[in-house]
Amino acid sequence: MTEAVVKEKEKAVIEVSNRLCTGCGICVDVCPAEVLSMVSDNTRVSGLIASIKNLDACTKCMLCEVQCPDFAINVS
Ligand code: SF4
Numbered sequence: 001m002t003e004a005v006v007k008e009k010e011k012a013v014i015e016v017s018n019r020l021c022t023g024c025g026i027c028v029d030v031c032p033a034e035v036l037s038m039v040s041d042n043t044r045v046s047g048l049i050a051s052i053k054n055l056d057a058c059t060k061c062m063l064c065e066v067q068c069p070d071f072a073i074n075v076s
Pocket residue numbers: 016020021022023024025026027028049050067068069070071072073
């Protein structure tokens with residue numbers, strides 16, 4: 001009898017630094033899976049901060065992390 005081993009795809013963990021994010025929106029623009037969106041945040045000059053709207057769609061391509069000019073988003 002053979003045993004079926006099913007490895008579940010591990011969900012990404014995305015962290016946006018409240019301290020470092022300037023709200024530029026680059027991560028939202030570069031994400032091919034529409035995982036991210038900008039939301040209002042009056043504590044920053046831009047009035048916006050990146051947030052995660054659809055974590056399940058994340059493919060861990062790392063584009064957002066690589067393109068963020070402020071090292072404010074981390075994917076693992
Ligand atoms: S690219 Fe970086 S600084 Fe710009 S909105 Fe995204 S997380 Fe914030």
